[in-house]
Amino acid sequence: MASLDTTTAPAAQTGTASKRARGQTAMDFKSAATGVSAKAMRNELNAMIQGIDDPDFKKAFEAEMQSFFILFNRYLAERAKGQKIDWDKIQPPSPEQVVPYSDLPESTNKGELLNKLAVLKLNGGLGTTMGCVGPKSIIEVREGMTFLDLSVRQIEHLNSAHNVNVPFILMNSFNTDDDTARIIQKYANHRIELMTFNQSRYPRVNKETLLPTPKSAVEDKGAWYPPGHGDLFDAIMNSGLVDKLLASGKEYLFVSNVDNLGAVVDTRILEHMHASGAEFLMEVTDKTKADVKGGTLINYEGNVRLLEIAQVPNDHVEDFKSVRKFKIFNTNNLWINLRAIKRIMENDGMDLEIIVNHKQSDKGEAVIQLETAVGAAIKHFNNAHGINVPRSRFLPVKSCSDLLLITSDLYQLEHGQLRMNPSRMFQSTPVVKLGDHFKKVSAFQKRFKTIPSLLELDHLTVAGDVSFGRAVTLRGTVIIVANDGQRIELPDGTTLENKLVSGHLKLTDH
Structure with missing residues (x-):
């Protein structure tokens, strides 16, 4: 037995x-x-x-x-x-541990290297935070296309343009697998080899008893959880995909979050990985005040490590958020050597830092979820290091504020890839903060007759019951606040530049 x-x-x-x-x-x-x-x-x-x-x-x-x-x-x-990280041993990464993207040479043998590449998207998340049902990857984000549609179009164009075969892989969770299986049938006639596998399903643990909350393997979904994207290595090995990819001549795996629209295949990074012999590359980018909670690369006793905010002692959280000490953060765009994955997993496996996620079950009991982050694996690979990439490679859609940016004229769509509009004078992305009235996609869509022009916008804050007419233009810093019981409707053709708008459409210089 x-x-x-x-x-x-x-x-x-x-x-x-x-x-x-x-x-x-x-x-x-x-x-x-x-x-x-x-x-x-x-x-x-x-x-x-x-x-x-x-x-x-x-x-x-x-x-x-x-x-x-x-x-x-x-x-x-x-x-x-009581093991905790020793804060005094943490140092910013050394120059050789993070290489500037601008130092990477242009790729000279794109086709040959692309034929050794597979692309994997982490597709385990739901769209619930944006008020959507089902996988987040099926939310429409641009011109009627979903995250998945854009990714498929990118890979299809890559394969056609270079006459190569780059497979497209989705790591689903038990929350997204059934819906994804139905949706991807529409790509059957596309020039793309599409594969899927599921990450693990772990039982939630009662915080007091430290026993699993489910009593049977088939108990309701609410008793289980997907254990973070650090499970990638266990799951892809158990699926048999690593051996399958190696047998077909693939050597490299490009991994990213499905909702990061900036995570496209970059042959300069691929060339650098090949030339340097690095088994693991992590794309990092310069931190802004909006990214203070993002994981960062550190030098820990001479070794490159990923430090997540969940690992930081309470009395050092503000230090962790400092843009001065920790100047970069992890985009979760990762390039990994497939043979190295197989070697490590067949020997000692990976000892990834545990992130304890405290939740409440549907029955009201306090539970914990033991999770790991895929980037933490950097410490297990030879010659692993970071690449400090342009901000354009980090374009996540986590909220409707992000959705406003990527649906606007700030970006142009080309072969499934979003590029900053060259007409924008500054290549930095505006700061957009939409209030709770815009939290769900359905409400967001009702409040914009058309998406405003944001080409010259620096900062936008919207709070309260606000709606936008057609052909609205926003420039500079714009703050729109409808207090309780008030409603603001911006008429068609409105242009706001450095304005504070409060109830009854009273416009004042800001």
């Missing part, structure tokens, strides 16, 4: 995952695994495994629970030791 064990891999599991699990569990977590919490967790997980009849589902579920059990044991061990 197969079951999880604290010192050996499950009997039914073979190959890469079992070798890694056996080695790590025995060496690193033996003491923690003998604890009461570890034993109780092991028993609960085993009970769920034994409740499965289908052999294929049982084997896959058991592999996931083994990986989760390793992560849980690490959490217990670190909690018991």
Whole structure:
């Protein structure tokens, strides 16, 4: 009878995952695994495994629970030791640890290198924060096209322009897989090889009892969670895709968030990766006050590491947010050597920093989710370093404020890629802050008859019940505030330049 064990891999599991699990569990977590919490967790997980009849589902579920059990044991061990990062050992990265993009030479053998590349988008998130149902990647963002449509168009153009075959891969979660499978059928006749696989599904843990909240493997989705994009390495190895890509001649993987419209294939970075022999490249860009919570690269005891805000001691959070000390942040655009992934995962695996995410379940109980970040893997790869790229390679859509920017005349669309409008005098992106009335996409669409011209905008703040007519132009700094009970409707053709607009459309110089 197969079951999880604290010192050996499950009997039914073979190959890469079992070798890694056996080695790590025995060496690193033996003491923690003998604890009461570890034993109780092991028993609960085993009970769920034994409740499965289908052999294929049982084997896959058991592999996931083994990986989760390793992560849980690490959490217990670190909690018991009170391990925290030593702030005094943190230094800004050295010049060789972050290379300026401007120093990279132009690519000379684009076709040859592109044929060794695969592109992967992290597609596990939902569009709930923007008021949408289903995967975030199916939100329409420009000219009726979704995030997925734009990505497919980019890869299709790349393949046609260079006569290459760059596969397009989606890492879904159990939240997005079914919807994505239906949607991607429309790309069947496109010049693109499209693959998908699922990241792991881990059980939420009751904060007080440290036991899994689900009692069976098929319990409601709300009892489970996708464990962060650091799960990429376990999930892609378990899927068999790494071996499949290597067998087809692929050597490099370009990974990015599906909602980052600036994350397009760049042959200069690919050429640098090939020429330098780097196994892992992280694209970073200069930090602004809007990015103070973003993870940053640091020099820790001579090694390059990713530091996330969740790892920072409370009394150093303001230091972490400082633009002076930490001048760059991680865009989560990553270039990774596929053979290196296989080598590392088949040996000791990865020891990624655990991010403890506190949540409340649908039943009202306090739960924790143990997650990891994919960028934290930088410490495991040879000659890994950062590339300080232009801000144009970081164009995420996290809110309707971002949506306003990328749907406006600030950008032009070419082969699925957004480029800053050359008519804009300054290449910096304006700061846009839309209030709660614009939080959901449906409300956003109702409040703009057409998207205003933002070509000469520096800063826009909108609060309260405000709507925009057709052909509105916003320039300089514009602040529009409708107080409670008031409504502001900007007429068609309105031009506002350095204005503060309050109730009843009273315009004053700002």
